[in-house]
Amino acid sequence: MKSKRFLFLGILLAGVAGILITACAKKADVEAELEKIMKTDKEWSSLASEGRDIDRIVSFWADDAIVYPPGAPPVNGKNAIRQYVTQSFKIPGFSIGWESSEIIVAKSRDFAYAVGKNHVTFNNSEGNRTTINGRGVTVWRKEADGSWKCIIDIWNEEPSHQPQTESR
Secondary structure, eight states: OHHHHHHHHHHHHHHHHHHHHHHHHHHHHHHHHHHHHHHHHHHHHHHHHHTOOHHHHHTTEEEEEEEEOTTSOOEESHHHHHHHHHHHHHSTTOEEEEEEEEEEEOTTSSEEEEEEEEEEEEEOTTSOEEEEEEEEEEEEEEOTTSOEEEEEEEEEEOTTOOOEEEOO
16 A cells, blocks of 8 residues: 555656656746847847948848837838838938847747837937937747747837937
């Protein structure tokens, strides 16, 4: 009788250990994907703030991505996004940058979202440099090759902040 109890207890403990090992492995996998997205997002922001390589900047969006700029219609697909980005960098004094403050990866490890703050700077109609501080959300999808691409990109101006204007 004791041997059956020990056998049952052994099977039970092995099952619990298996569940814990699997849960820890999945958590580690989620954290590994989180690190990949954080690194990708930082690289993207850095490239965008430099504004020199449009093709590399656009490469962070998926082919079927949608960008929702504030006060403008959605920009659908990579070709339209490339045109939007190209036109943005032609605006006198234009620059953009962001920092994601939180990234959440789905347990499935194939989708994630990030929230953060951004800033867009440009010369206003009087030629003065204006910065608009905003907040944004990006939705990320893990592609078949293991890379992460932005599929939804939306931002707006922070409600309590007025644009900062510097006189020349």
